[in-house]
Amino acid sequence: MPNDKKSEPDKTGRPAVELVDVCKVFDTSATPPAYAVDHLSLKIASGEFFTFLGPSGCGKTTTLRMIAGFESPTAGKILLEGHDVSGLPAHMRNTNTVFQSYALFPHLSVEDNVAFGLAVKRVPRSERGDRVAAALDLVRMRHAAGRKPSELSGGQQQRIALARALVNEPSVLLLDEPFGALDLKLRREMQIEVKEMQRRLGITFIFVTHDQEEALTMSDRIAVMSTGVVRQIDDPVGIYERPTDRFTAGFIGDMNMLSATVLERQDGVVEVLAADTRLKLKTNAELPAGKDCTIAMRPEALTFMRDSADDAAFAGKVESAVYVGTDRLYNIRLQTGEAMTVRVRNSRADSVLRIGEKVSLFCPSSAIHLLSDQDKK
Amino acid sequence: MRNRRQNVITLLLLAPSLVMAILLLAIPLLVVIAYSFAGRDSYGGVVTGFTLESYVELFQPAYLPIFVNSLKIAAMSTAVCVLIGYPIAYFIAFRAGKHSGLLLALLLIPFWIDFMIRMSSWMVLMGRNGTINGALTGAGIIDEPIRMIGTYPAVMVGMLYAFLPTTVLPIYAALSGINRRLLEAADDLGAGPVEAFWRVTFPLSLPGVMAAMLFVFVPAMGVYAIPVLLGGGKSIILGNLIVQLFLDFRNIPLGAAVSVVMLVLSSVIIVFYMRMLRRLEEAHA
Ligand SMILES: Nc1ncnc2c1ncn2[C@@H]1O[C@H](COP(=O)(O)OP(=O)(O)O)[C@@H](O)[C@H]1O
Ligand SMILES: [Mg+2]
Numbered sequence: 001m002p003n004d005k006k007s008e009p010d011k012t013g014r015p016a017v018e019l020v021d022v023c024k025v026f027d028t029s030a031t032p033p034a035y036a037v038d039h040l041s042l043k044i045a046s047g048e049f050f051t052f053l054g055p056s057g058c059g060k061t062t063t064l065r066m067i068a069g070f071e072s073p074t075a076g077k078i079l080l081e082g083h084d085v086s087g088l089p090a091h092m093r094n095t096n097t098v099f100q101s102y103a104l105f106p107h108l109s110v111e112d113n114v115a116f117g118l119a120v121k122r123v124p125r126s127e128r129g130d131r132v133a134a135a136l137d138l139v140r141m142r143h144a145a146g147r148k149p150s151e152l153s154g155g156q157q158q159r160i161a162l163a164r165a166l167v168n169e170p171s172v173l174l175l176d177e178p179f180g181a182l183d184l185k186l187r188r189e190m191q192i193e194v195k196e197m198q199r200r201l202g203i204t205f206i207f208v209t210h211d212q213e214e215a216l217t218m219s220d221r222i223a224v225m226s227t228g229v230v231r232q233i234d235d236p237v238g239i240y241e242r243p244t245d246r247f248t249a250g251f252i253g254d255m256n257m258l259s260a261t262v263l264e265r266q267d268g269v270v271e272v273l274a275a276d277t278r279l280k281l282k283t284n285a286e287l288p289a290g291k292d293c294t295i296a297m298r299p300e301a302l303t304f305m306r307d308s309a310d311d312a313a314f315a316g317k318v319e320s321a322v323y324v325g326t327d328r329l330y331n332i333r334l335q336t337g338e339a340m341t342v343r344v345r346n347s348r349a350d351s352v353l354r355i356g357e358k359v360s361l362f363c364p365s366s367a368i369h370l371l372s373d374q375d376k377k
Numbered sequence: 378m379r380n381r382r383q384n385v386i387t388l389l390l391l392a393p394s395l396v397m398a399i400l401l402l403a404i405p406l407l408v409v410i411a412y413s414f415a416g417r418d419s420y421g422g423v424v425t426g427f428t429l430e431s432y433v434e435l436f437q438p439a440y441l442p443i444f445v446n447s448l449k450i451a452a453m454s455t456a457v458c459v460l461i462g463y464p465i466a467y468f469i470a471f472r473a474g475k476h477s478g479l480l481l482a483l484l485l486i487p488f489w490i491d492f493m494i495r496m497s498s499w500m501v502l503m504g505r506n507g508t509i510n511g512a513l514t515g516a517g518i519i520d521e522p523i524r525m526i527g528t529y530p531a532v533m534v535g536m537l538y539a540f541l542p543t544t545v546l547p548i549y550a551a552l553s554g555i556n557r558r559l560l561e562a563a564d565d566l567g568a569g570p571v572e573a574f575w576r577v578t579f580p581l582s583l584p585g586v587m588a589a590m591l592f593v594f595v596p597a598m599g600v601y602a603i604p605v606l607l608g609g610g611k612s613i614i615l616g617n618l619i620v621q622l623f624l625d626f627r628n629i630p631l632g633a634a635v636s637v638v639m640l641v642l643s644s645v646i647i648v649f650y651m652r653m654l655r656r657l658e659e660a661h662a
Binding site for chain 1: 558559561562563564565566567568569572573576580660
């Protein structure tokens, strides 16, 4: 097994993986071509836990399979530790994959499954035995060494699949929705365990999931994908708190979004009009006067007041209310017709609103996200 | 009550096929077994009774080579069929893509034509003045026609032709059932195509290969027409021994005894084989 290495992602050195303008079109005869992966460029640092997050069909698996070498890119380059591997088959790349379906060899024992990569590389038998034992220890499955995969539960098979990949000490480990088939409790356990394992081993993990919570809890950085395009790459805090893209804002957590128009721009401050309300917001984005954009606010960032005439507030009426234990959720219909959701702590004294009651919604300008509309999909 | 009634209904529904099976399979078999224990008068008539005469005669050294010969031909045919059938099955399962259905159909279509007609066509093809010799002499590749009919390779060609579909189908079924992710996993773990084949594809196709071998070996043991028509009937094997005993020598009890021994031999092989197959399948489950 790899020695325990210090875990700080090495963000200065050569990237573990680099994608340069990578495209994948499955049916090249179609016009226009349907891009499963559309001009993807990014760098993944050595030792990083990097996640591709996006809805089903957005191209995550295809991206991962191109890095592994199961699919070749229609255009673009893939570099592993600085070397162009675009033309190399999977068995000539120093990556290993944990498949969603586990793909354990049914005719081999657990031990032989884990030893497969070492046997193929003609690692001497004695060393092989030690490394297999260490890998099985790592996933706490040493006791099952002699069993057949069919005699194991899904979670146990998942562990064997991990051991089978990690025993080869790959420079990059690829995981495609590895916990997709596990029940929720086991899933949470495995998330913590795998994250901890990655921290200890210092191996670059590239992880694919459609589960935002999984992505947020495990990753160093997340690439949010939709329709073959990476919408935003940032650390979990950045993805959640500073979405720069309409898709990301809508995909991660709950978000109220309003169409807006830029009225005026001065020294990093823009004044926008949204739902008949003027707002002054700080931004670095390229937003000249007259341009359309979107403003986004989390339900918990909004507060309400009764009977306010402030013109920095959105006026509306309570349409429905939901009690969710610690909080209450209100759907507010704005005078201009848009719907907004507000989340209010029940501990607030006047948290209870009547249906039909008139309210004004406020959001601190620091919690309003200004998103450009250029890649609205 | 209800159960009893259901049993009766099941029995009634099964009755037509049961009657057929009894009439066409069980009774003839019993007749053959009964004949094998019967005696024989000097004119070739069957004398009903119980005697082990035929079996005693059968275990004379003279008959041993015939059994050995039959086993040899069956084993050789099995080897030839599997060696040639496996690559075909592999190609259809992995390389033919959307044409796989068509290829399987092409493999099976000739078998809608009567067996004897197809074997006669091979005689025409391989005859001294047959199509192949004609083409080869015509093209000036050979001066004298090659003798093909009556040779061992000709018998093997006939066997291959007869048993190829029964070889290819079970192997194809096993191969196409292999989860492609397993091959990707092998690739991912550093195995090139050849290594992945021997470590993953081949072991996983073994149940199909075993089934194919059984489907060739057992009928090949009793085959009659192919060695006679294409082999010139020179090497005596069980199939034509039985025919000779029944028709030429009119020794019906001895012919029946040979049949019974062959049946027992095949059954033993099948039972032994099925056990191995089951163990293999358990290992793969
Ligand atoms: N082998 C394939 N042949 C044709 N289309 C494919 C193939 N694999 C994936 N696709 C298409 O590419 C797109 C992206 O798929 P995929 O990468 O599997 O998405 P994800 O893993 O994000 O759910 C989808 O539209 C899918 O239908
Ligand atoms: Mg996928």
